[in-house]
Amino acid sequence: MINLDSSINKTIVGFNTGHNGGCTVIHDNKLISIAEERLNRKKYSEGYLYSLIYCLDELGININDVDLFVSSCYGNRLENSFKGQLSSIVNNNSKFITVDHHLSHAYSSYFLSPFDKSIILVIDGLGNLNDTESYYIGEGNIIKKVGGNNVKRSKYKGIGRTYETFTNFCGWSAQEAGKTMGLSAYGKDKYPKVDLFDINKNLEISSKCEGKYINGALNFIKENKLDFGKPESGYENKDAAYYVQSQVEKIILKLVNELYDKYKIKNLCVAGGVFLNGIVNQRILKETPIENLFVAPCCDDTGQSLGNALYGYHSYFNYEKRIELKSPYLAREYKEEEILDVLEKRQEKFILPYEVKGKDITFRKSSNIELDTAKLLSNGKIIGWFQGASEIGPRALGNRSILCAPFPQEMKDVLNSRIKHRESFRPFAPSILEEKVKEYFDIDDISPYMLKVPICTEFAKDKIPATLHKDFTGRVQTVNEKQNSKFYKLLSEFYKLTNVPVLLNTSFNDNGEPIVETPKDAMVMFCKSDLDYLIIGDYIIKKNDDRRF
Numbered sequence: 001m002i003n004l005d006s007s008i009n010k011t012i013v014g015f016n017t018g019h020n021g022g023c024t025v026i027h028d029n030k031l032i033s034i035a036e037e038r039l040n041r042k043k044y045s046e047g048y049l050y051s052l053i054y055c056l057d058e059l060g061i062n063i064n065d066v067d068l069f070v071s072s073c074y075g076n077r078l079e080n081s082f083k084g085q086l087s088s089i090v091n092n093n094s095k096f097i098t099v100d101h102h103l104s105h106a107y108s109s110y111f112l113s114p115f116d117k118s119i120i121l122v123i124d125g126l127g128n129l130n131d132t133e134s135y136y137i138g139e140g141n142i143i144k145k146v147g148g149n150n151v152k153r154s155k156y157k158g159i160g161r162t163y164e165t166f167t168n169f170c171g172w173s174a175q176e177a178g179k180t181m182g183l184s185a186y187g188k189d190k191y192p193k194v195d196l197f198d199i200n201k202n203l204e205i206s207s208k209c210e211g212k213y214i215n216g217a218l219n220f221i222k223e224n225k226l227d228f229g230k231p232e233s234g235y236e237n238k239d240a241a242y243y244v245q246s247q248v249e250k251i252i253l254k255l256v257n258e259l260y261d262k263y264k265i266k267n268l269c270v271a272g273g274v275f276l277n278g279i280v281n282q283r284i285l286k287e288t289p290i291e292n293l294f295v296a297p298c299c300d301d302t303g304q305s306l307g308n309a310l311y312g313y314h315s316y317f318n319y320e321k322r323i324e325l326k327s328p329y330l331a332r333e334y335k336e337e338e339i340l341d342v343l344e345k346r347q348e349k350f351i352l353p354y355e356v357k358g359k360d361i362t363f364r365k366s367s368n369i370e371l372d373t374a375k376l377l378s379n380g381k382i383i384g385w386f387q388g389a390s391e392i393g394p395r396a397l398g399n400r401s402i403l404c405a406p407f408p409q410e411m412k413d414v415l416n417s418r419i420k421h422r423e424s425f426r427p428f429a430p431s432i433l434e435e436k437v438k439e440y441f442d443i444d445d446i447s448p449y450m451l452k453v454p455i456c457t458e459f460a461k462d463k464i465p466a467t468l469h470k471d472f473t474g475r476v477q478t479v480n481e482k483q484n485s486k487f488y489k490l491l492s493e494f495y496k497l498t499n500v501p502v503l504l505n506t507s508f509n510d511n512g513e514p515i516v517e518t519p520k521d522a523m524v525m526f527c528k529s530d531l532d533y534l535i536i537g538d539y540i541i542k543k544n545d546d547r548r549f
Helices: 049-059 101-110 159-170 174-184 214-223 234-263 278-287 301-316 336-343 369-378 411-420 434-440 485-498 519-528
Strands: 012-016 022-027 030-035 068-072 096-098 117-123 133-139 142-148 197-199 205-207 267-271 292-295 361-365 383-386 400-404 429-433 477-479 502-507 533-536 539-543
Touching (some): 012 049, 022 301, 030 301, 068 301, 101 142, 101 292, 101 301, 117 234, 159 234, 234 278, 267 278, 278 292, 336 519, 336 533, 336 539, 369 539, 429 434, 429 485, 434 477
Parallel strands (some): 117 267, 267 292
Antiparallel strands (some): 012 022, 022 030, 197 205, 383 400, 533 539
């Protein structure tokens, strides 16, 4: 939760009904936001009731205190007074409005950015009315749509759906497009002259795939006599992953250049799931006239509820002062008695499963948790790190993280085999002291949300090999003291011990699970996994039945 500088006398709820559902509440100069999956423990979950109750409870209000509910979805747009699961609870229809999916994305980007004027580019799998690409200009407190795809064109020909089509070809679901991005570094550029997308003078984009889901890729591959191996073969489809990644980069760079030529604005805000692709984001900054790029940490649909709340704040109630995104940690913080309830197995606040109740653990409170944790990490231990409020969006940004040293190179495989159980071609992220980033990566600005993927410097190659991908890039998180003082201090202490200002950072979950939210979730993950230590707040927890200690 963050405190706002604005004076707000309205209570606004934003909620998202589609996948990556969740809720955001603005009330009494505070903003709190969380995804539904963090609470019901179902990855990519639809819904908003758990998250709504969570937010209202933390703010100490009830549903009757809410002045406005703002919702969105993807696919067919919701009716104007959509109430959904709240229809039996709130009688006043005038309290409910709906927002276009892509406009919600635009609000969640532009109105959190520092820009007074910007191009806004939204690209995802599907918005409303067959929208897959939308272009806006934000100026002052006004957002105006200036273009996008032809709504009569099939949604399967959009950039996002086409990427999903090739992800299906590789054997994964649409929500697993990050696997395709990771695999692309292992492939070769076999067909550089075969274009996947067309763009016309109105900047309307259309892929050349004919058919739905995997059939679109299969038909395109057959028609163009391409050889990407047997479908749904995972790693063996690496050349297909390379192809779609390179073609998406190519068309987005062309689009950004065309938008700049047309509007001559050097600020760009982007949103939609496609911009979780940090390779694209980095190339925009390196290879277009855009000088300033803003990507929110929740640029995918986890940001819909936030965009909806911002729409209610700026457009419906006409508040002019921007809400500054001071940090990505928008959920609630857990009190010490809640932590001790889990550690001491009291079960007054959290009911614990058998794998926790039956586990023999000990814990102690540290007077310098950052130094003590840095010592464990420098000795090769893998830890779960649980601090403060959880992060908005799909990236672990130092409050719900699994951490280890970025060396030796084998550390990545150790982490994978013991705890994360992910495909070997998927990289882990480097978190680095902000002031040291240019020593390790070819980057001109900061990357606080792991949404830029620069190449490393020669100096970094043998320093942080476990965090570098096949092509020597890294999905970088830059950390400063103002945004996350505890994580910054941990990195600083590790730097003092090892002369390396970097930690390998991955999300605090097992493969296929949501990131942990509560102290109970963290303890469950610790007890059922092969983590060496769990750090919650200032407490260090270990398993007594672990013979390695």
